[in-house]
Amino acid sequence: xxxxxxxxxxxxxxxTGTAKVGHEWDGIEELDTPLPRWWLWTFYAxxxxxxxxxxxxxxxxxxxxxxxxxxxxxxxxxLAEEVAHEKAEHQGVRDAIAATPIEALAADPKLQRAAIxxxxxxxxxxxxxxxxxxxxxxxxxxxxxxxxxxxxxxLNTIQQTLVNGIRYPGNDATRSSLMPSFGKxxxxxxxxxxxxxxxxxxxxxxxxxxxxxxxxxxxxxxxCAVCHxxxxxxxxxxxxxxxxxxxxxxxxxxxxxxxxxxxxxAGVMPAWTGRLDPVTIKxxxxxxxxxxxxxxxxxxxxxxxxxxxxxAAPPAGAAQ
Amino acid sequence: MMDPIKAxxxxxxxxxxxAVFPRKIDGPFRRFKWFVMAVCLAVYxxxxxIRWDRGPHAPHQAVLxxxxxxxxxxxxxxxxxxxxxxxxxxxxxxxxxxxLVTSAVGRAWCGYxxxxxxxxxxxxHVDRLIDxxxxxxxxxxxxxxxPAKFARRMFKWGVYLGIAFVTGGAWIxxxxxxxxxxxxxxxxxxxxxxYASTGILTFTTFWLGGFMxxxxxxxxCPWPRIQTAMLDENxxxxxxxxxxxxxxxxxxxxxxxxxxxxxxxxxxxCVAVCPTGIDIRExxxxxxxxxxxxxxxxxxxMASIGRPRGLIDYCTLVDAEREIKGEPARxxxxxxLRPRLMAYFAVWGGIGLALLFMLGARERLTLSVARERNPExxxxxxxxxxxxxxxxxxxxEDRPRTLRIAxxxxxGAALYTDEMAPGAARAxxxxxxPADSTAKVRLYAVVPADKAHPQDFALTATPxxxxxxxxxxETHFAAPGGEHDEGEHE
Numbered sequence: 001x002x003x004x005x006x007x008x009x010x011x012x013x014x015x016t017g018t019a020k021v022g023h024e025w026d027g028i029e030e031l032d033t034p035l036p037r038w039w040l041w042t043f044y045a046x047x048x049x050x051x052x053x054x055x056x057x058x059x060x061x062x063x064x065x066x067x068x069x070x071x072x073x074x075x076x077x078x079l080a081e082e083v084a085h086e087k088a089e090h091q092g093v094r095d096a097i098a099a100t101p102i103e104a105l106a107a108d109p110k111l112q113r114a115a116i117x118x119x120x121x122x123x124x125x126x127x128x129x130x131x132x133x134x135x136x137x138x139x140x141x142x143x144x145x146x147x148x149x150x151x152x153x154x155l156n157t158i159q160q161t162l163v164n165g166i167r168y169p170g171n172d173a174t175r176s177s178l179m180p181s182f183g184k185x186x187x188x189x190x191x192x193x194x195x196x197x198x199x200x201x202x203x204x205x206x207x208x209x210x211x212x213x214x215x216x217x218x219x220x221x222x223x224c225a226v227c228h229x230x231x232x233x234x235x236x237x238x239x240x241x242x243x244x245x246x247x248x249x250x251x252x253x254x255x256x257x258x259x260x261x262x263x264x265x266a267g268v269m270p271a272w273t274g275r276l277d278p279v280t281i282k283x284x285x286x287x288x289x290x291x292x293x294x295x296x297x298x299x300x301x302x303x304x305x306x307x308x309x310x311x312a313a314p315p316a317g318a319a320q
Numbered sequence: 321m322m323d324p325i326k327a328x329x330x331x332x333x334x335x336x337x338x339a340v341f342p343r344k345i346d347g348p349f350r351r352f353k354w355f356v357m358a359v360c361l362a363v364y365x366x367x368x369x370i371r372w373d374r375g376p377h378a379p380h381q382a383v384l385x386x387x388x389x390x391x392x393x394x395x396x397x398x399x400x401x402x403x404x405x406x407x408x409x410x411x412x413x414x415x416x417x418x419x420l421v422t423s424a425v426g427r428a429w430c431g432y433x434x435x436x437x438x439x440x441x442x443x444x445h446v447d448r449l450i451d452x453x454x455x456x457x458x459x460x461x462x463x464x465x466x467p468a469k470f471a472r473r474m475f476k477w478g479v480y481l482g483i484a485f486v487t488g489g490a491w492i493x494x495x496x497x498x499x500x501x502x503x504x505x506x507x508x509x510x511x512x513x514x515y516a517s518t519g520i521l522t523f524t525t526f527w528l529g530g531f532m533x534x535x536x537x538x539x540x541c542p543w544p545r546i547q548t549a550m551l552d553e554n555x556x557x558x559x560x561x562x563x564x565x566x567x568x569x570x571x572x573x574x575x576x577x578x579x580x581x582x583x584x585x586x587x588x589x590c591v592a593v594c595p596t597g598i599d600i601r602e603x604x605x606x607x608x609x610x611x612x613x614x615x616x617x618x619x620x621x622m623a624s625i626g627r628p629r630g631l632i633d634y635c636t637l638v639d640a641e642r643e644i645k646g647e648p649a650r651x652x653x654x655x656x657l658r659p660r661l662m663a664y665f666a667v668w669g670g671i672g673l674a675l676l677f678m679l680g681a682r683e684r685l686t687l688s689v690a691r692e693r694n695p696e697x698x699x700x701x702x703x704x705x706x707x708x709x710x711x712x713x714x715x716x717e718d719r720p721r722t723l724r725i726a727x728x729x730x731x732g733a734a735l736y737t738d739e740m741a742p743g744a745a746r747a748x749x750x751x752x753x754p755a756d757s758t759a760k761v762r763l764y765a766v767v768p769a770d771k772a773h774p775q776d777f778a779l780t781a782t783p784x785x786x787x788x789x790x791x792x793x794e795t796h797f798a799a800p801g802g803e804h805d806e807g808e809h810e
Contacts, residue, residue: 109739116738134694145708147742148701245701290738292698292706292764 093118094279102155102282103297112286119287122280126272135291139250140267145291148247150239151175153295159285165271166239174271177238182223183262196220197257203232203244204252339461340534340597342444343454343589347616356432357441365486368493372396377755378718385495391756397679398756400716409675413668420664422547424656426556426634430544431611436536437595439487439529443480444595450476454592480530481522487529488521534596537609544606552637554655558610559635560590560601563644568601571625583631587621590614590632600632610634684716685723687781687791696798703769705799711761713781715753723781725749727765730777730797738762750784765797772799 011020013031023030035043053059057073058066068074093114097105105112123135130141137143142150151161161175168174182188188196199216201207221230227240234242241249249267250260272281288294370382372395379386384393392399392407399406421428430437450472451457463469492514493501504510505518528536537544551557565584574581584601591599593614598607600614618632639649692708700706715721726748727733734745745766753759763779775797782790 106739112739132694134692136695136698143695143698145695145698145706146700242701246699246703247701290762292708292738293700293742296741296743 090118097282098279102159102285105155105286115283115286116290118280119283119285119290122276122284123287126276127284130269135288140265142249143247144288145293146247147293147295148242148245149236149293149295150241150249152236152298153289153293154297155285155289155294156297158288158294159282161269162281162285163271163273166269167266168268168271171271171273175239177227177240178266179227179240179264181262181264183258184264188219188223188261192216192219193258193261196224197254197261200232200243200257201252201254204246205244206252337535338597340595341447341454341457341461342595342597342613343592343617344448345589345593345613345616345620347613347619349612349616353432353441353611353613357438360433360435360438361442365490368490368498375718375755377720379497381497383494384497387495398716398718400714403682406675406679409671413671413675416664416668416671418543419550420661420668422550423552423555423661423664426551426558427544427547427608427610428556430537430547430609434543434609436528436541437609437611439483439525440533440536440595442483443529443533446476446479446483450479477530480526484522484526484529485518487525488523489518491521492517534607534609537596538607544609548606552660554636554638554658554660556610556634556636557604558600558608558612558615558632559640560584560603560632561630561635561640561643562601562603565601565631583622583627585621585625589617589621593617683789683791685721685781685783685788685791686714686716687779687793688712688714689779689793689795691795691798697800699800700766703772704766705769705772706764706766707797707799709763709765709779709795711763711779711781713751713753713759713761715755715757715759718755720752720755721787722750722752722784724784725751725761725763726780726782728778728780728792730765730767730775732768732771733777733797734766736764736766738764742766751781767797767799773801774799 011022012018013020013029016031019032021030021032054067055069056071057069059069060067093111096111097115097118100108100111105115123131124133127135131137131144132141135144142148147153149157151157151166164171164173164175166175167177180187182196183190183193195212195216196219197216198207198210198212199214199220202209202213203220207213220228220232224232227235227238228243229235229240232243234240241247246252248256250256250265272284276284367383368381371380372382372393373380374393378398379393381393382395384391386393390401397406418429447457451460460469460472489505492505492510496511496514501510501514505514532540562582565582567581568584568586569577569581570585570587574585590601591597591614593616594600595611595613596607596609598605600608612634615630615632615634619629622629622631635643636655639655642649688711690710690712692710696707698706698708711725713723715723725735727735734747735749736742736745737749737751740749742764745764749763751759751761776794777797778792778794780790780792
């Protein structure tokens with residue numbers, strides 16, 4: 001009965017008392033039901049909230065970043081705060097580690113444990129790229145788990161290596177040495193290289209002695225023994241590896257040895273001083289020392305310490 | 321009910337709450353309810369204050385859920401987080417126990433032991449104590465808001481709040497040393513979570529017990545729905561024996577009636593005492609929590625007019641039908657010993673026995689071994705080979721113990737840890753483990769060159785105090801020549 005009254009503006013539906021919109025399809029009419037009040041007020045409250053939010057917090061995208069908001073809040077700021085908080089939490093332990101000489105840390109098991117764990121964390125960030133996640137190294141990158149050390153494996157020496165690096169350009173105190181490229185530079189002929197390699201293989205008990213190794217013995221004595229020692233026992237003061245053991249940085253098979261004697265290797269490790277703070281370096285040294293191959297501090301007087309530490313290899317230690 | 325729906329009256333499915341003012345009643349079931357309430361409240365409020373001597377290394381509270389230290393203490397039982405299956409098992413037992421109880425005696429949990437029932441009951445007693453019995457309460461409720469009514473209401477709600485606070489406040493004592501926490505609580509030095517928990521539980525108790533009451537049972541709680549599905553023809557329900565009671569009528573109507581009326585004199589005492597405000601004479605319904613207060617009320621009425629008790633009584637559907645036919649009720653044992661109940665009991669008891677067995681057989685000293693796999697082994701310069709292991713030594717007893725770590729079946733092995741110098745390696749290492757804690761040890765095992773081949777062996781941790789079994793873990797010693805290192809040195 002109300003179909004014709006559309007000109008009057010509002011037409012009321014009889015059943016519900018709600019105004020009609022005026023649309024009708026096949027007898028089905030659309031009602032102009034108002035939004036529920038609670039919904040509407042929530043909607044308005046959301047708008048107010050959004051306006052306040054835009055003023056207080058970063059919200060409007062700009063060219064390089066978002067608007068800053070009057071509270072000055074940022075997620076980076078929160079992160080920086082959390083990092084600062086964590087650092088402050090650790091400060092006491094770090095101070096204690098800084099104040100304790102590295103050799104004396106073992107006397108305080110709790111502090112030593114903290115240093116090991118701190119070093120473990122720093123190692124995961126800074127050292128694994130070359131030395132591997134398990135510190136097992138790779139060809140050319142020393143395994144830090146074993147008992148063979150090029151420059152020495154006591155706490156102070158490890159720390160020294162970390163501080164100044166190995167053959168690191170620009171650091172005056174860096175550990176440095178250079179093996180000549182005997183083959184490439186023509187110091188030895190190819191045949192002589194083969195002979196001296198044969199001798200090295202005998203030294204390390206990989207091959208029995210033969211004619212080539214006997215020829216190589218003299219070449220070794222003339223060219224190699226000055227650094228590597230008469231019996232290939234190595235020399236830590238120049239980082240010359242021991243050749244009589246089972247551990248090879250660049251491989252102990254014939255082809256690898258020929259390559260090493262011909263071209264030589266001079267691995268580089270960065271000096272970490274300046275990149276890491278002294279306490280972190282100290283913790284790294286303690287961690288590396290704890291990996292199983294750490295050595296006791298050498299007795300102050302005798303210089304050729306390496307031989308002594310070789311004798312203290314674990315099987316011998318087991319007999320103590 | 322309402323008139324047939326008119327076209328212009330919007331239909332609402334909302335039913336406004338009709339306030340319930342249950343009348344005071346006494347009787348065997350009421351007294352049983354008193355007893356259960358006293359036991360429940362005593363257990364709830366008293367348990368955290370029971371002391372239990374566990375020696376110098378553990379808390380002295382009999383029941384303690386020590387979330388901060390991840391320990392759960394219950395008298396002589398101490399549970400670590402990885403033993404949480406004991407708690408899970410107890411929860412499963414509680415669930416099946418509810419099935420068992422429901423099948424045997426219907427909604428006894430709802431009627432007597434449920435916290436909502438207990439606290440609603442408590443609050444209804446407060447109502448009667450302050451406002452008087454049913455009629456006085458109804459009068460006061462209908463009265464206008466005079467200052468006197470306002471004062472009375474404030475006083476009553478204050479008592480509500482007091483009970484709610486004591487209830488909510490008691491909960492926190494299960495999670496910390498009760499006397500200490502109480503002191504901290506009043507001096508304002510307790511953890512914020514203690515105040516927050518107390519506040520939330522005070523509010524829920526005040527609201528659910530003081531105002532929501534039977535609506536929780538009827539509208540909010542899922543258990544009545546589960547139970548109505550679980551009840552069968554052998555479950556006890558509070559039953560109005562209509563075959564005996566109908567047609568109902570007062571004594572006066574009975575005198576004037578042409579044909580004799582039933583036993584029900586329509587005194588409506590069963591409705592007046594009902595804590596959920598239902599009329600049991602309409603038959604079994606979800607609002608009935610089977611507290612049997614109407615049984616007490618009806619029995620009194622029957623006694624006063626000299627008729628036998630039990631017009632309203634606990635009764636199963638099967639027995640109801642037998643009674644209608646005039647047959648005697650079945651013996652109780654026959655109802656209880658039916659297969660469904662026995663199956664529930666078997667499962668419930670089986671889980672209980674299994675838990676008890678596991679509790680008796682569990683190890684209080686355990687060893688786990690994680691083999692280092694990066695690197696799997698370390699070649700030492702002298703030819704010896706070293707493996708690394710991370711050991712977790714769990715001492716679950718409340719006393720410190722020293723364990724001797726040794727390698728079994730690994731000839732020539734020398735052991736040391738990352739806190740020892742390699743030179744100090746030896747065949748066995750003593751590790752002190754503090755009371756009730758786990759010690760982590762990074763262990764190095766060195767095997768001389770001539771014996772260094774891949775092999776299985778076991779690590780043992782023998783307590784030096786000699787008590788209990790020494791845990792033992794099979795593991796593997798990796799060495800060159802194993803599957804990961806084919807023949808490079810051979």
